[in-house]
Amino acid sequence: SQQGEEDPQALSIQEGENATMNCSYKTSINNLQWYRQNSGRGLVHLILIRSNEREKHSGRLRVTLDTSKKSSSLLITASRAADTASYFCAPWTEYGNKLVFGAGTILRVKS
Amino acid sequence: DGGITQSPKYLFRKEGQNVTLSCEQNLNHDAMYWYRQDPGQGLRLIYYSQIVNDFQKGDIAEGYSVSREKKESFPLTVTSAQKNPTAFYLCATRGRYNQPQHFGDGTRLSIL
Numbered sequence: 476s477q478q479g480e481e482d483p484q485a486l487s488i489q490e491g492e493n494a495t496m497n498c499s500y501k502t503s504i505n506n507l508q509w510y511r512q513n514s515g516r517g518l519v520h521l522i523l524i525r526s527n528e529r530e531k532h533s534g535r536l537r538v539t540l541d542t543s544k545k546s547s548s549l550l551i552t553a554s555r556a557a558d559t560a561s562y563f564c565a566p567w568t569e570y571g572n573k574l575v576f577g578a579g580t581i582l583r584v585k586s
Numbered sequence: 587d588g589g590i591t592q593s594p595k596y597l598f599r600k601e602g603q604n605v606t607l608s609c610e611q612n613l614n615h616d617a618m619y620w621y622r623q624d625p626g627q628g629l630r631l632i633y634y635s636q637i638v639n640d641f642q643k644g645d646i647a648e649g650y651s652v653s654r655e656k657k658e659s660f661p662l663t664v665t666s667a668q669k670n671p672t673a674f675y676l677c678a679t680r681g682r683y684n685q686p687q688h689f690g691d692g693t694r695l696s697i698l
Contacts, residue, residue: 505684517590517676517689518629563628567684572636573619573644574687576628 479507479547479564479577487583494551496580498564499544505567507540507547508574512561521549521562556586589613592677592690598698599664599671607662607693609677617680618660619687622646622673629676635660664695672696 482497498507506525510518522538524531524547531538537550551558561581565574593608609618617636621629631644635654649668654660664671674694678687 508686515674515692515694517592517691518678518687520686520688523686572617572683573631573634575631576621578626578628 478575479566481562481564481577481580483580484578485581485583487585488554490554490556490584490586492554494554494558494582494584496549496562496564496582498547498549498577500547500564500566501545502566502568504542508565508567509536509538509547509549510563510565510576512563512579514560518563551582554582554584556584558582559584590677590679590688590690592675592693594693595691597693597695599695600698602666604663604665605695607664607675607677607695609660609662609690610658611660611679611688612658613679613681613688614657615679615681615688616657618654619678619680620644620650620652620660620662621676621678623676623692624673632662632675 479498479500508523509521512518524538524540535552540547561579563576563579565576590611599605619634620632623629630646632650633652635641638657641654651663674692676692677690680687
């Protein structure tokens, strides 16, 4: 399965701290996508990183990808209470036409 | 306003009843997806469609049915054969191949 598996399952930090979430997957990928889900809402796309990229930034978000280790990480810097949400990684395989989501990391940012 | 509209937001099903969840999009996307999310879990793929009049089963298609008669619409029917339908259902679309998916705000289905 190309399912992304996030680690840790839950993370609780103080506002202003950095939050790091990790993702591992099992097969070769074309790209890997990160999504955020606020409670009771749909998922929102955050960043897409292609297999030939090693790092990508978007505002306070930084994503890294190590295809040799089949892993990715999402760093949120200077976290805010509004960052409280579940975060999912989803690999997209070379021959697939669907994403497969893991159980996600629940991030709680305390103010 | 562009996007994906799922309705209703909340839905209740009686024993032995089929219910249909609506998903409409005005993004002009070819691909559409239905996911099921149970509490504290990730998304599981039910059905997906890459083009009008064509769709494929996902990982948990049993007890569900879909149709794709129009590009804009991809309704999901939860049949009485689905014995544990209580969940949060999410519809998503995708434009070009391997691009990000866009999600609706979901329908929460419960059993009466």
